[in-house]
Amino acid sequence: MTENQRLKIILEKLNFKTQKEFAESLNIQQGSLSDILRERIGISTAIKDRLFLKFNVNISWLEDGAGEPFLKKGPVVSEAKEGVPYFNISLADEDVFALEEEQAEYFVNYKPFNDCTAYLPVYGDSMYPKYASGEIIAVREVTNHDVLQWGEAYVIMTDEKSNNMRSIKMIYEHADKSKLTLRSSNPNFKGDTIIDKKSITSLYIIKGKITRNLI
Incomplete structure (x- = not known):
């Protein structure tokens, strides 16, 4: 079948x-x-x-055909604007990344991530195995770029000075306090990327993920 x-x-x-x-x-x-x-x-x-x-x-x-057709529990989509908006956006394909309610495909009410800004799908394998293509991540906006969690994964947007980057990367401290070190979790994607903090236009920490067959 x-x-x-x-x-x-x-x-x-x-x-x-x-x-x-x-x-x-x-x-x-x-x-x-x-x-x-x-x-x-x-x-x-x-x-x-x-x-x-x-x-x-x-x-x-x-x-x-593995398991049962339906999962026993999981996120609930709200017809009203309750919960966290889900955006079916590929970072690589979007010229503009704006998390606005009217662009949301629907809203997901799932208590562990209800303090987040949005849900986004993961495309590509640069962050595998931490985040695999096809998984759905919950992200929360970070406005203070001087208070970051080293080694954690973020959705990063930059201006033209840093090549208009739109990517998921782990962030590490750089010797120069005005810069950040970005790194993939996939060992096949070798080499770090260095950016200026001032080039960041939007930053979202990844709080967790929903693997479709996780729950």
Whole structure:
């Protein structure tokens, strides 16, 4: 059985009256859902995120048939603006990174991370195994760049003087107090990046992650 065929089972178990209602709940066109169910196209990572966050679908079961179709507990998506906003944003693809409520795809009410600024998906493997592609991270904005936790992972945005960086990196102290040392956790990404603190436009500490099949 393929993951597309397993999605049909999810549709049946969620008791949606029509495919149109299910498509609307996933924020996709009915035609796109039809193409997925007919196995003309695959299920995107964004759709899997929505299935996990909105309906507690066990993505391991969806992809490989492992475990049960639904997880027993986990984050709850709020129709009202309650909880922390989730943004389906790839840092590498965005010219502008602004965490504004009207851009949020939905809100996630999950007590361990309700003091955070946003949820973001992880793309790429520069931070593997600390944060793997496909995981969802909870981040909190840091406004005082002189009080940082060395060795912790941050989402970092810089100006043109530091090549307009938008990345996830671990931060370490530099001998020059006006600079920071950035490092990947993946040993295949060797070499440090040095930036000026003044070049930082936005900084978010990663407070934790939601692995789709963690809970």
